[in-house]
Amino acid sequence: MAVKVGLLGLGTVGAGTAAILLDPAGRHPLMTDIEICRVGVRSLDKPRPVEISPDCLTTDLESIVTDPEVDIVVEVMGGLEPARSLILKAIHQGKHVVTANKAVIARYGDEIFTAANEAGVYVLLEAAVGGGIPVIQPLKQALGVNRIHAVTGIVNGTTNYILTRMQAEGGDFEPILADAQKLGYAEADPSADVDGLDAADKIAILASLAFGGRINLADVHSEGIRHVSAADIAYADQLGFVIKLLAIARRDTCPVSNEVLDQLELRVHPTLVPKSHPLASINDVYNAILIEGEPIGQVMFFGPGAGAGPTASAVVSDILSIAASLKSQGAVTTQAPNPLLACTHQHYCKVSPMADIVSRFYVRLLVEDQPGVIGELGTCFGNHAVSIESVVQIDLHNGVAEIVVVTHEVLEANFQTALDQIRAFPGIQTVPSVLRVL
Ligand code: HSE
Numbered sequence: 001m002a003v004k005v006g007l008l009g010l011g012t013v014g015a016g017t018a019a020i021l022l023d024p025a026g027r028h029p030l031m032t033d034i035e036i037c038r039v040g041v042r043s044l045d046k047p048r049p050v051e052i053s054p055d056c057l058t059t060d061l062e063s064i065v066t067d068p069e070v071d072i073v074v075e076v077m078g079g080l081e082p083a084r085s086l087i088l089k090a091i092h093q094g095k096h097v098v099t100a101n102k103a104v105i106a107r108y109g110d111e112i113f114t115a116a117n118e119a120g121v122y123v124l125l126e127a128a129v130g131g132g133i134p135v136i137q138p139l140k141q142a143l144g145v146n147r148i149h150a151v152t153g154i155v156n157g158t159t160n161y162i163l164t165r166m167q168a169e170g171g172d173f174e175p176i177l178a179d180a181q182k183l184g185y186a187e188a189d190p191s192a193d194v195d196g197l198d199a200a201d202k203i204a205i206l207a208s209l210a211f212g213g214r215i216n217l218a219d220v221h222s223e224g225i226r227h228v229s230a231a232d233i234a235y236a237d238q239l240g241f242v243i244k245l246l247a248i249a250r251r252d253t254c255p256v257s258n259e260v261l262d263q264l265e266l267r268v269h270p271t272l273v274p275k276s277h278p279l280a281s282i283n284d285v286y287n288a289i290l291i292e293g294e295p296i297g298q299v300m301f302f303g304p305g306a307g308a309g310p311t312a313s314a315v316v317s318d319i320l321s322i323a324a325s326l327k328s329q330g331a332v333t334t335q336a337p338n339p340l341l342a343c344t345h346q347h348y349c350k351v352s353p354m355a356d357i358v359s360r361f362y363v364r365l366l367v368e369d370q371p372g373v374i375g376e377l378g379t380c381f382g383n384h385a386v387s388i389e390s391v392v393q394i395d396l397h398n399g400v401a402e403i404v405v406v407t408h409e410v411l412e413a414n415f416q417t418a419l420d421q422i423r424a425f426p427g428i429q430t431v432p433s434v435l436r437v438l
Helices: 014-021 029-033 061-065 083-092 102-119 135-138 157-169 173-180 196-212 232-237 306-328 373-383 412-423
Strands: 004-009 034-038 072-075 094-100 147-154 240-254 260-274 284-294 297-304 358-368 388-397 400-407 430-438
Touching: 004 014, 004 061, 004 306, 014 034, 014 306, 029 034, 029 306, 034 061, 034 306, 061 083, 072 083, 072 306, 083 094, 083 102, 094 102, 094 306, 094 412, 102 196, 135 196, 147 196, 157 173, 157 232, 157 240, 157 284, 196 240, 196 260, 232 240, 232 358, 232 388, 232 400, 297 306, 358 373, 358 412, 373 388, 373 400, 373 412, 400 430, 412 430
Parallel strands: 004 034, 004 072, 072 094, 260 430
Antiparallel strands: 147 240, 147 284, 240 260, 284 297, 358 400, 358 430, 388 400
16 A cells, blocks of 8 residues: 655645655655655646646645545645644644754754654654755664764855855855855845854754754854854965854863763854864855764765755655655554654753853954053963964054964853953954854
């Protein structure tokens, strides 16, 4: 008996999903047993990029999630509502769910997975992070035997494209964003991407899987790339770094004893990445996720983080996993979910405040070019246990000097306290950039 799919949405990802399912030749043999039986669309009259029987189409999305024929509801409509309500309704109707919706999962994962566990159904989301890159399933399965120390990713293609162009062209953020919007690489409202919110959703999901606990999205510190300038990229380059928007989740350690703590660092921010680091060479719209664990060491997943084909590949892989599970049970419904596919945790992870994080910093200051300014800076940092790795005075014009300081690893609270005092020094004109260094 075929496994029946109800598709909510026939936009870019929905059409890509249908295209794969309607053309199973040369793919996994089980795909011939998967059938699209209902497709929810906004308008019945629009021309379709894929050939879907008109009998399958409906504008009544609720009728799909309540249809007794449907085994798997595939939510590829995006947005928070009605996506969240339809997912919950599908679960309550005993349907398995596949979704590409990182925003819904990052915000409502608790109620969705609690409902799914109660109903004995799967909610799979490979497409929600890293587009076509398989990373969710490896975290749940192949890497599940490791103790994960850190997940560090370039998980937003739009910002990676902008930063790559800023690096290559020596250009500033605003004109390159405008060009990226014209070329269709950035949305008309770019906020979710450039302010780090999309990456925050994604690292919350990855952290939840890597560290086996739920994540409160508000605990993810998130900074975007609007304040990264061509000057910072050029200085970083001279110092041996590239600037990337990193999403970081790591098990925290005590800064004094180095003991591993039962709490996480969760942060998204532009970061100076040493050119020798594996993530430094990930350019353009590509995504990559570096996972570090014991005993495996480092594994990096690289690939297309968006786009119809890659994202649909991830969606269909989830459909196939559920279909395989249902087939192996000899029925198309089950009340005993496979723990490698289901969500097995319920508690919330404890997350360290940013003040407790240990990191290196890059700071660029415009100062009056007069004796003693560098001395004052050094003394103030020293008084707050901030050890300086390098100080470079790179540019001089109109009696103004530009100073770039890179610190050793320091406690963020100490660094910020020192910097607040430094900002108030009479010789300091402005502090245009403060960035963290990997
Ligand atoms: N807007 C995302 C990005 C793609 O730029 O990576 C979808 O997750």
